Amino acid sequence: MSRTLEQLLCQPLCTVSKHYPAVSDFLAANGLDLSDFSFEDLVRSLSDEWFAGAGTTPDVLLEDGAAFFAGLLGAESIRQIESLEVLSGFDKAGCPEACSLMLKPGDVTCIVGPTGSGKSRLLADIEWLACGDTPTRRTVKLNGSMPDDSFRSSHSGRLVAQITQNMNFVLDMNVSDFLLMHARSRYLENAEDVVSEVIDIANDLSGESFRADTPVTFLSGGQSRALMIADVACIGRAPVVLIDEIENAGTDKRRALELLIQRDKIVLMATHDPLLILQADRRVVIRNGGMSAILATNDHERQLLRQLEEMDSSIQQARSFFRSGKSLTGVESLGNLSDNRE
Amino acid sequence: MNQIRLVTVAGPPSSGKTSVITRMIESIPDWKRTCGVIKFDCISSLDEEHYRSRGITANTGIAGNLCPDHYFVSNIEECLEWARAEKLDTLITESAGLCNRCAPHLKDLLAVCMLDNLSGINTPLKTGPMLKLADLVVVTKSDLVSQAEREVFRFKIQQVNPRAAVLFINGVTGQGADRLAAAVQAGGKISDAAKMKLRFPMPSALCSYCLGETRVGEDFQVGLKRKIQL
Numbered sequence: 393m394s395r396t397l398e399q400l401l402c403q404p405l406c407t408v409s410k411h412y413p414a415v416s417d418f419l420a421a422n423g424l425d426l427s428d429f430s431f432e433d434l435v436r437s438l439s440d441e442w443f444a445g446a447g448t449t450p451d452v453l454l455e456d457g458a459a460f461f462a463g464l465l466g467a468e469s470i471r472q473i474e475s476l477e478v479l480s481g482f483d484k485a486g487c488p489e490a491c492s493l494m495l496k497p498g499d500v501t502c503i504v505g506p507t508g509s510g511k512s513r514l515l516a517d518i519e520w521l522a523c524g525d526t527p528t529r530r531t532v533k534l535n536g537s538m539p540d541d542s543f544r545s546s547h548s549g550r551l552v553a554q555i556t557q558n559m560n561f562v563l564d565m566n567v568s569d570f571l572l573m574h575a576r577s578r579y580l581e582n583a584e585d586v587v588s589e590v591i592d593i594a595n596d597l598s599g600e601s602f603r604a605d606t607p608v609t610f611l612s613g614g615q616s617r618a619l620m621i622a623d624v625a626c627i628g629r630a631p632v633v634l635i636d637e638i639e640n641a642g643t644d645k646r647r648a649l650e651l652l653i654q655r656d657k658i659v660l661m662a663t664h665d666p667l668l669i670l671q672a673d674r675r676v677v678i679r680n681g682g683m684s685a686i687l688a689t690n691d692h693e694r695q696l697l698r699q700l701e702e703m704d705s706s707i708q709q710a711r712s713f714f715r716s717g718k719s720l721t722g723v724e725s726l727g728n729l730s731d732n733r734e
Numbered sequence: 735m736n737q738i739r740l741v742t743v744a745g746p747p748s749s750g751k752t753s754v755i756t757r758m759i760e761s762i763p764d765w766k767r768t769c770g771v772i773k774f775d776c777i778s779s780l781d782e783e784h785y786r787s788r789g790i791t792a793n794t795g796i797a798g799n800l801c802p803d804h805y806f807v808s809n810i811e812e813c814l815e816w817a818r819a820e821k822l823d824t825l826i827t828e829s830a831g832l833c834n835r836c837a838p839h840l841k842d843l844l845a846v847c848m849l850d851n852l853s854g855i856n857t858p859l860k861t862g863p864m865l866k867l868a869d870l871v872v873v874t875k876s877d878l879v880s881q882a883e884r885e886v887f888r889f890k891i892q893q894v895n896p897r898a899a900v901l902f903i904n905g906v907t908g909q910g911a912d913r914l915a916a917a918v919q920a921g922g923k924i925s926d927a928a929k930m931k932l933r934f935p936m937p938s939a940l941c942s943y944c945l946g947e948t949r950v951g952e953d954f955q956v957g958l959k960r961k962i963q964l
Contacts, residue, residue, distance in 0.1 A: 420859070
């Protein structure tokens with residue numbers, strides 16, 4: 393459904409609001425009502441007293457309207473990102489960074505380094521499309537070229553979706569209404585279908601299932617994380633997804649990663665979990681605020697990953713052993729707890 | 735007279751204004767020497783001490799029984815003089831709106847509104863001119879909510895103020911505060927307070943209660959009044 397800005401400004405507002413329900417909120421915020429008038433005619437119909445009371449002028453209101461409608465159209469045009477490159481800058485000591493980082497959709501890259509080493513700064517540089525104007529003096533290129541100022545101002549802060557350990561849902565809504573609200577803010581045409589898909593995927597990722605009418609604040613940590621990942625993958629618009637230190641329990645992280653890859657997201661994981669680090673294609677090592685190395689996961693490491701997976705699976709078995717209320721009395725070895733000892 | 739960069743920061747109480755302003759000033763080396771803050775509050779404020787403990791020049795104006803935004807307009811000229819005496823080149827005014835009816839924002843000078851991502855999804859629609867007429871909207875505490883809630887909150891802000899830039903800033907870690915600092919340093923300057931104009935008119939004393947009436951009832955209501963439609 394492609395429309396131009398001129399069409400939106402001169403069509404009757406009640407027609408426009410059918411496709412863009414946000415129009416009535418915009419009008420309400422300005423003390424105006426939906427009508428058969430177009431936005432331009434509505435502004436012309438208002439009296440001088442109205443403008444004096446609202447503390448605005450016809451020109452300003454028209455500009456506000458044009459900016460709002462342009463925002464509606466902008467939200468529809470999802471720009472495909474083929475590559476995102478972080479060109480090296482300087483670390484905290486002022487030394488040049490050892491390497492630059494090239495990111496492509498479907499890539500999974502881990503960010504490793506001690507707390508305070510500068511992982512957040514790297515993300516902030518991506519988020520704000522740094523152009524030598526941040527403390528690291530890094531530069532970010534999109535699709536091989538430097539984004540211009542207008543792209544930077546309209547996309548800054550919208551490129552990276554974050555999912556971290558201390559995030560919670562705070563809205564008093566059920567899962568389905570919550571997702572619908574998010575989908576509608578993105579003007580998705582088939583919002584209901586997308587929402588039921590997200591709920592199915594989230595239930596698949598999380599061990600314990602929840603329903604469409606469960607309030608989001610009632611979800612467990614694992615269910616919340618699963619829902620956040622499914623929402624970011626299917627409804628969110630950000631091309632880059634950062635997963636920061638998510639706990640093991642309750643979410644199938646490997647499947648979550650597969651989902652994000654399949655949706656062409658650029659995935660970054662800040663983690664100390666060796667299983668996740670080795671599942672990624674590579675890892676960037678951050679030291680003293682600078683990118684000091686990029687290590688690709690090699691075949692030797694993948695071999696050793698199997699050993700780690702076996703260890704992990706023992707831990708998982710032990711977890712479900714205790715979860716089901718069993719006792720270790722009489723158990724000689726922790727090696728195989730999956731046997732049905734009652 | 736030397737020019738001073740003046741920035742109005744407004745937002746509901748406890749939205750994180752003081753933390754973000756502190757982080758913003760600290761994000762630029764040596765800025766503390768030339769950037770000061772005046773806090774406008776209704777009843778009491780401990781923020782001046784907070785700023786001073788961080789080495790930031792600060793002062794407080796307590797509006798008492800006046801609307802803090804009215805108090806702000808009647809005193810901003812004196813604040814500029816104070817800033818000159820303190821040899822500041824940037825003055826940040828921080829005020830919490832009382833009733834959301836008014837806004838301290840001034841024409842041609844950077845206007846910032848601060849909102850808390852935890853405060854409910856319809857907060858932007860309820861906030862009024864301090865949001866609607868701002869150049870820049872700072873959203874705090876968004877590290878505690880889901881990505882979806884952040885995106886919907888931004889969307890609601892842009893319904894009310896489509897032209898404002900939206901910045902998500904973490905007042906605890908300071909992440910994003912350097913972006914606000916860059917915007918503030920690009921903001922407008924003023925030398926003569928008499929040339930400043932409010933972006934939004936403030937109502938003067940509207941009714942008998944503005945003048946101190948305490949008795950309830952039709953007989954005591956004089957001036958502008960509007961009856962609720964039930």
